Amino acid sequence: MSSHNKSSSLSHQGQVAKLTLSKNGIEQSFEFPILSGTLGPDVLDIRELYTQTGYLTYDPGFTSTASCESAITFVDGEKGLLLHRGYTIQELATHCDFLEVAYLLLYGEIPNQSQKIDFEQNIITHTMLHEQLINFYQGFRRDAHPMAIMVGVVGALSSFYHDSLDLKDPEQRELASYRLIAKMPSIAAMAYKYSVGQPFVYPRNNLRYAENFLHMMFALPSYDYQINKTIAQAINKIFILHADHEQNASTSTVRLAGSSAANPFACIASGIASLWGPAHGGANEAVLNMLKEIGTKDQIPEYLKRAKDRNDSFRLMGFGHRVYKNFDPRAVVLKESCHQVLDALGVKKDPLFDLAMELEKIALQDEYFIEKKLFPNVDFYSGIILQAIGIPVSMFTVLFAVARTVGWVSQWREMIGDPVQKIGRPRQRYIGSMQRPFIALKER
DSSP, X not given: OOOSSEEEEEEEETTEEEEEEEETTEEEEEEEEEEOOSSSOOEEOOTTHHHHHSOOOOOGGGTTOOOOOOSSEEEETTTTEEEXXXXXXXXXXXXXXXXXXXXXXXXXXXOOHHHHHHHXXXXXXXXXXXXXXXXXXXXXXXXXXXXXXXXXXXXXXXXTOGGGOOTTOHHHHHHHHHHHHHHHHHHHHHHHHHHHTOOOOOOOTTSOHHHHHHHHXXXXXXXXXXXXXXXXXXXXXXXXXXXXXXXXXXXXXXXXXXXXXXXXXXXXXXXXXXXXXXXXXXXXXXXXXXXXXXOSGGGHHHHHHHHHOTTSOOOOTTBSOSSOSSOOHHHHHHHHHHHHHHHHHTOTTSHHHHHHHHHHHHHHHXXXXXXXXXXXXXXXXXXXXXXXXXXXXXXXXXXXXXXXXXXHHHHHHXXXXXXXXXXXXXXXXXXXXXXXXXXXXGGO
């Protein structure tokens, strides 16, 4: 259909939306169902839009498109609300450990005592990697980015665990889920150890999830790493706060890959690749780079002035959020942990952390940032915590991937069980050449 001389209007009539299209003075009306969720805006069911009207929607970034139905996570950016299966992120991060939240995302309810014990045992059983994977690591350059290693190793898991690739078998789907959640910290820690030339450290079944990750990261055959409870609790909170965040870029990537019935390890590898992008998983690294650029506390007023200037390219990283228009509920939880970690490690005299705390203090009192609701977000505090613990910047997004794996797996499992889900096939608005005759080489 021609795109010239057309207009549209939309009106609601009960649970049906009436769409009136006018082309060349001729009007046609179409009706589409309005679907309601338990929370959030209603959605217009346009699955028959093209069939009935010959039109497609145009929505770059899919910012106005609901690609699926999900009962896992709900985000309300205006209210600063993040719910997992109906529970606020503040409650979960305060009262649960990471594997309790993982169970909740996977199965829909917080586990009771026996369910928690069984689930933890199932995860512990699968923390070890196939020994041949150690040889796989040797194929990477020593200076390879840990996220590049993560993409390769997670994708390679499908060649080691053939007994969990049948998507039609619920038991195999569950086994693949357990393996991914259990092995991701081991894969991440090995990526770090390989990058610094240290021997790999095997997981220990007597440690909890976050503690085990820290042990594999920092222990050495010659050094018995002593786990600091404050640090372990902070990592546990970081994992919980990053476990899932609705239909973001990496989660949508996992769902899109999974819609073709790709094996689960390949789907999660695709999510890691998407997360690697600096516009998605690298924000906490950008916070540290910004702090280094500011340099000293006496420069803060100048940089805040620049941040308010629309014509200045400088941006205050770690403040505000694309989704949360009021405040980031995850930052409320992590702020306390940040200060606890700095106190426990005695690094408040460190210039970088001193600068960060001063920036936080000044920005929270500045009328401009208060009016614009540009409060510190989860990336501001997580970057400071990870830096204080001694985790290198190159590993920041890796920790994000470790945490988000449970969300990806939960979303993948939900998608596999959704009877109306189809293989993803976005359409386009073509703006290229019309059909034209081919010119032979000797005539060009």
